[in-house]
Amino acid sequence: MRFVILFIFGFFTLYSTALRAQTDEKISLWHSFEKVEFKLNGIPARYIKPRKPLPGNPWVWRAHFPDWHVEMDSILLERGFHIAYINTNDQYGAPKAMMAWDDFYQYLVSAKGFAPKVALEGVSRGGLYVYAWAKRNPAKVSCIYAEAPVCDFKSWPGGKGKSKGDAKSWQQLLEVYGFTEQQALAYADQPMDNLTGLAAYKVPILHVISLTDRVVPNDENTFPLVERYQKLGGPTTVYTMSRGAQKLEGHHFPIEHPERWADFIQQHSYPVQKPLNHKPYVQVRNGLPNVYRTITEQKKATVAFLGGSITHNPGWRDKVSQYLQERFPQTEFTFIKAGIPSLGSLPHAFRVEQDVLSKGKIDLLFLEAAVNDRTNETDSLTQLRALEGIVRHARRTNPVVDIVLMEFADPDKFGDFRQGKKPVELANHERVAAHYGLPSIDLAREVYDRIAAREFSWEYDFKDLHPSPFGQEIYFQTIKYLLNAGFQSTENGGKPSASTAPLNRGSFERGRYVPIQEARLGSGWKLVENWKPADGVGTRAGFVDRPMLEATTPGATLTLNFTGTAVGIAIVSGPDAGEVEYRIDNGPYRKMDLQTQWSQQLHLPWYKLFAGNLPDKKHTLHLRMAATKNPKSTGTACRIVYFLAN
Known part of the structure; x- marks a missing residue:
């Protein structure tokens, strides 16, 4: 299989023949604009071309219902925007649809030169798609425009609240997600969930709604999403449509002032931003x-x-x-x-x-x-x-x-x-x-x-x-x-090999923990089976409520026999951490301070290496508590969680 690698606007895209338009592009007219239709990975897709594209090719991506309420899209086309759509209908924003969306985005940005940030447009169930993709890709979204959007599929099509829902669509959704009904009801990544990243990017959102909508009730969809997004710092606008006939229990309504919503998209999408290349x-x-x-x-x-x-x-x-x-x-x-x-x-x-x-x-x-x-x-x-x-x-x-x-x-x-x-x-x-x-x-x-x-x-x-x-x-x-x-x-078929010559013969490639029970304890040391601090200072998980060797008095001694090129200790260093004196075999004693700059606030996990380039043979570590201590320390303690050996 032949691969083509393209770098445009900082985005890497890998295209095999399976990830390219699989049929010749079909050209036709759409409201007097040129429409380009093709298939990507077998999925029908299209984009509408403006007569005179703006520099950087800003674009709008419609989710579902690409031919519904086209007034705003037509205005944006006249202004130089592209309008794109891929047919992932009846997938309700599921991960499978998001993978297709990723491919479509990369194709348009890399192969067609579209802007790296896109304005998302979601109508009704399209809300499931635009928020699912935006939360996964906040850096690639300029803004979100949504009409009566579904923001919780338990509301529609689930019908588990005020909406009567749609039983057929609910069953279809369960199948697409691979959910049981119980799993669907417990799903914790609805459009209104996990908005923190999107809000951090300050992606503006605009919802146009009807207050009489009983198909996708606002109390279960737009209102909770907007409230959460605002509390996270996300910029939000809600506009209620009240002029003209409202049909389908308020879910279908005329769009007032479409030029305002076109302004919203243009304001946040142009001039085109070009982030640095990855x-x-x-x-x-x-x-x-x-x-x-x-x-x-x-x-x-x-x-x-x-x-x-x-x-x-x-x-x-x-x-x-x-x-x-x-x-x-x-x-x-x-x-x-x-x-x-x-x-x-x-x-x-x-x-x-x-x-x-x-x-x-x-x-x-x-x-x-x-x-x-x-x-x-x-x-x-x-x-x-x-x-x-x-x-x-x-x-x-x-x-x-x-x-x-x-x-x-x-x-x-x-x-x-x-x-x-x-x-x-x-x-x-x-x-x-x-x-x-x-x-x-x-x-x-x-x-x-x-x-x-x-x-x-x-x-x-x-x-x-x-x-x-x-x-x-x-x-x-x-x-x-x-x-x-x-x-x-x-x-490429390449496989890494463990036989690559080492950079450094002294690497810790056989590093391991040595159990503290292998040490021979002299006077002043004891094995504490379930250590926890008595001073109220904090700890870290895995380094509390466990066995430790503890010494708190100067002169306490222990020895450890080990084999290898390196030796050290993993300790908890708290406010009373002292100093130790150590020697390997019959070498001279050296001193080591166990205090850290954080020891006064936390019994901190800390790893100290005594030697890292020993002959690879049997050795003995001699360890004793020093009578001296760091001026910041409140004691002369040492608490060993593991010995280290290589």
Whole structure:
């Protein structure tokens, strides 16, 4: 199969012969304008051409009923807008329809040069489509115009409230979604749900309605959606149509002042905005051929997310999971959420075995550590050893696992960019990714450049290194771009190999947790079976209500026999964290401070490496509590959750 790759307006599109217009375009007239009809993936589609297109080709996308109330569309055509439509009728905005919409959007933007932002127009049940697609793609929507829109399918066609509904359409909807009636009633992604991302983008919405509509009652549709959207900060307008005959129990009504609604669309769609291209920030390299084969052939795949708080928090991770499930509905996915706040590449290298690889065969691994590696002041060599160790460790368990390295944004890195420097953390991620042919995404640089291009601001839009809903959408859209590009590599047939020569012979590719029960305790140490703080200071899940080794007095000693090239401890560092003295075998004692800049507010999970380049043989770690302590500490405590060994 031959593939064509097109880059226009910052959007990557992969077209096989199956994703192109499958028949010759048929030209005819539509209200004196030229109509172009064709099929895309076998689905009838069309667009209407203005006599004189505006620069940038702004356009309106109609959902359902493309020939109903054409006054506004005709005005926009006269002004230079295109009007487009794809026939996904009777699919009620279901994920299957959204995949077709994605293809249609990419075709028109990439192959036909339409504007990257589109005005969506939804009439009646068309509301299910425009809100479903807009919530998945807020950056691609200029505004939403809706006439008497369905905003909750339980109302129509379900008929579970004031509307009498439509039994035939309700049954059809259940079949399209694959729902039982109980599942449909519990569905939590109606148009009026999950509007946070759309509101963060300030996408303007306009509903024109009739107050007498009993088919799609406003109390169950427009009014709750508008109220929620306003509370989230989304700009809204509602106009009630009261002039002229209102038919079909108020659901059909004449459109007053269509030129006003054309003005609304034009105001928010023109001049055309051209966002930066995703391409410079995404390195596809060997792509994602193996997980694609697993998804499409075996119909069963496991995807893991390994990272810090940006991976732990809901947002881009859940959007990626949803996208994979919707794009491949016949595949059974298992998603492993392995994000732990505050942890970077060093902790990931030692916990990947327990938290990810022990769960079974991993087909796709998302890995991020660049933010916490900077914040935690992890040195460059340790970063390289840890990142490469994770890659090699994962490939020992599955030689063809696909891995994506992600470099998230934080203000500290922006200072490097302003000085023309590449942050060390990003350079290390890219070095490992390039060596092993792995896809990577420089989201830090992308966010910085988009801010510099005045697409948005850090202060008011992205807001924090823990991204706002707006920032989560930025991350997701770029990751989605990478997934679509990476899946193309299934044609290349390349498979990553675990035999690639290492960048660094000291990588932590056999990093693991050593149970605390293997230590020999001297005086002053005790095993606490179910540790929890007595000082009321906060904790992190997984690092409380569990066994820990604890010492609180100077001079407490323990030893640990281990085999390997590296050794360390995973601790909780709270207000009373002290200092330890350690030596390997018969070497000299060295001192290490266990306090962090956050220890006064939290018993923080913290990973400390004592040695990372030992001879690969049996060793003994000697550990004792020091009599000295950090001036900020309230005590001389050490609480060990795991020992670390490579």
